[in-house]
Amino acid sequence: MTKVKICGLMEAEHVRAAVDAGADAIGFVFAPSRRRIDMKWAAELAARVPEHVMKVGVFVNADASELKTVYRNVPLDYVQYHGDETPEQIREIGLPSIKAFSVRTAEDVRRAAQYDVDYYLFDAPGTDFRGGSGNVFDWSLLADAGIPRERTIIAGGLNAGNAADAVRQTTPFALDVSSGVELEKRKDPELIRRFIRAVKERGEA
Numbered sequence: 001m002t003k004v005k006i007c008g009l010m011e012a013e014h015v016r017a018a019v020d021a022g023a024d025a026i027g028f029v030f031a032p033s034r035r036r037i038d039m040k041w042a043a044e045l046a047a048r049v050p051e052h053v054m055k056v057g058v059f060v061n062a063d064a065s066e067l068k069t070v071y072r073n074v075p076l077d078y079v080q081y082h083g084d085e086t087p088e089q090i091r092e093i094g095l096p097s098i099k100a101f102s103v104r105t106a107e108d109v110r111r112a113a114q115y116d117v118d119y120y121l122f123d124a125p126g127t128d129f130r131g132g133s134g135n136v137f138d139w140s141l142l143a144d145a146g147i148p149r150e151r152t153i154i155a156g157g158l159n160a161g162n163a164a165d166a167v168r169q170t171t172p173f174a175l176d177v178s179s180g181v182e183l184e185k186r187k188d189p190e191l192i193r194r195f196i197r198a199v200k201e202r203g204e205a
């Protein structure tokens with residue numbers, strides 16, 4: 001069954017809505033963004049999340065010691081690298097990892113093979129910030145990725161209306177969404193529920 005990650009959560013009500021609706025992972029953004037969250041508040045929110053729901057911290061070109069401080073203080077399961085981090089930097093930091101790739105061309109997708117990480121997240125290029133743009137990239141480019149589908153996460157412009165197509169076309173491990181579960185730039189519990197339903201109830205085994 002395809003997993004769902006709800007990213008950019010900032011409010012207790014929205015974390016609860018995601019967990020209650022069956023999210024498999026939630027994301028906190030510690031990078032420059034309108035969704036940026038303070039470490040102490042993220043720790044409080046994460047403490048209320050059951051263990052089976054993965055907690056992911058999103059970073060963009062963060063200083064290694066800063067990143068490790070957040071990882072120590074917030075009960076995170078994965079670090080999501082959403083900037084220009086190199087394979088060496090990620091290896092040296094040595095934490096469970098997701099590397100995000102902004103996809104414009106097939107070459108952007110092929111770069112992923114240089115990384116030894118737990119999961120590979122393919123996203124549309126950012127506009128204001130490095131992620132969370134609400135734009136979709138060309139999923140057909142993934143045919144060239146050379147990355148096992150069970151370690152692939154698709155992001156970028158997903159919503160309840162296109163989630164089933166994304167799963168059908170890319171057969172990923174998980175879908176990741178942020179803008180598509182927001183109303184007027186704030187997470188919306190009903191949209192969160194609809195998105196998770198659209199992924200989980202698409203009739204797969």
Ligand SMILES: O=C(O)c1ccccc1NCC(=O)[C@H](O)[C@H](O)COP(=O)(O)O
Nearest residue numbers: 007033131132133134156157177178179
């Ligand atoms: O969400 C952000 O504001 C953000 C800012 C900087 C780096 C990464 C960011 N988000 C990472 C995510 O995993 C998003 O869910 C992903 O980019 C998809 O976003 P969307 O197109 O809004 O669904």
